[in-house]
Amino acid sequence: MVAHSDGATIFVADNASTDDSVALLAREFPQVRLVQLADNLGFCRGYNAALEDVRWEGPLVDRPEQVRPRPERGQDWVDVFGFKYYVLLNSDVEVTPGWLLPQRELLESNPRIAACQPKIRQHSPVPEQRRQFEYAGAGGGYLDQLGYPFCRGRLFDTLETDTGQYDDPRPVAWATGACMLVRARAWHELGGLESTFFAHMEEIDLCWRLQNAGHEVWYHGGATVFHVGGGTLHKSNPRKTYLNFRNGLALVYKNTHPAELPGVMISRVALDWVAALRLLLQGATSDFQAILRAHWHFVRRLSYWRAQRQKFPPRLRAAERTGVFQGSLVWAYFGQGKRQFSELDPERLS
Template structure:
């Protein structure tokens, strides 16, 4: 990463690790700035705390920058706010030469663009597997009419091979948190990630709030990174099931337009129960219980979610947001057998 990050300042946020990674980092990579958090704050609170520290340091850097000529400033990414952009980058992502500059240039070309992601492919030692898209972001994030997330290049468990079909640039509904370039002013304006999510769907929530606030989220297919995926929680872990279902309900409740919320929420609850009963019949009792806990904990914190909804009011209907499929992905995939993004009807895609 240090060799391919185009003059950016690299920070590593240590989420109260218990191994020797901090000592190793200081010894092997002294040029990296280390932010040590006293407790394991999870993905969301950890990033929020770390970027608050980065913001403070960025303001100090900016004071020094103002004393230099534009030519001397070069590629230092600061403005009057501090650092102009943040990159949220997972530790299990392998970057490639030139991966960052095209995304930065995209944001600089349009002040309404607040976030973007590169193409995400699988990290693997197998050359064929490296040609496959990865679950977390693939060719850009979409939502269906009920708020279910999917990607170009990945519908449920079906992954496509990268054959250049998503080498474009376009607005999307969400950009992956595994490798997310975000405008610093927009990040702080909206309060960063939803801290109570802990992990999973937090970037979708942020991108949805960005759109409701008048910003755009983009995908840039001219640059590629490789993601291991599942490093924190495997998809078979009931904890991941719990977070996905709880956060999924909170996601749609917080961000769906008032006129559309009742129908969307009722449908999501009904489909969650169908999924829970299916897991129970399959013998996956821990996952069944995880969904029940997810619904119970969502209801227990309903007053909090309501307050967050008032803080960042949903202003856009589904038809007004980029990256929304005006249909049910569940129906398209399981009932109609549509396994690739290109098989979804064009007239239902925005």
């Protein structure tokens, strides 16, 4: 990654690691700057804390000759930024030559764009698998009318092979947190990632908030990176099931337009129970229990989710948002047998 960073300043956020990774970083990559966190804050809180520190490390964008006064704890932050853009890049991502330039040029060309991602393919020693899109992001993120996420190149667990069919830059609903370029000002104004999510769907929540705030989110297929995926939590881990279902409910509750919220929540809860009963019948009792916990914990923290919804009010209906399939992905996939993005009705895609 150091060899292909296109002049970017590279930071590594150490989430209170207990191995020798910090020493190795200092020894092998002295040009990389380290942000050490005292505690393991998880993915979301870790990124928020790290980028709050990074914010004060770089030169001023607009007034480089000035010294920025860093506010004391409890004071309002000063409206200046050390870096114009941040790149959120997972440690399990392999970048390629020139991966950053097309995205940066895209944001420079259009001030309405607040975030974008490159093409995400699978990291694998097997050449055939490296040509497949990767689950987390693929060719750009979409949502259906109930808030279920999918991608160009990935519907549920079905992955397509990249043949250049999704090389075109285009606005989408969400950009993957595995590799996302985001404007620093927009990041801080919207509070970064939803810290309570811990992990999973946090980038979808951020991008949904960005759209509600008047920004655009894009995909640029002119750059490619390779993502391992599932390195922290495998898809078979009940903890991942819990986070996906709890965060899924919180995601739609926080961001859905008021006129559409009742119908969306009723449908999501009903479909969650269908999924839970299906898992129970298959003998996956741990996953069944994880869904029950997810629903209980969502309800228990309803006052918090309501406060977050009021803090960043949903302003756009599904038909007004970019990257939304005006239909049910669950029905299209399981009921109609549609397995590729190109099989979805293009007239129902915004």
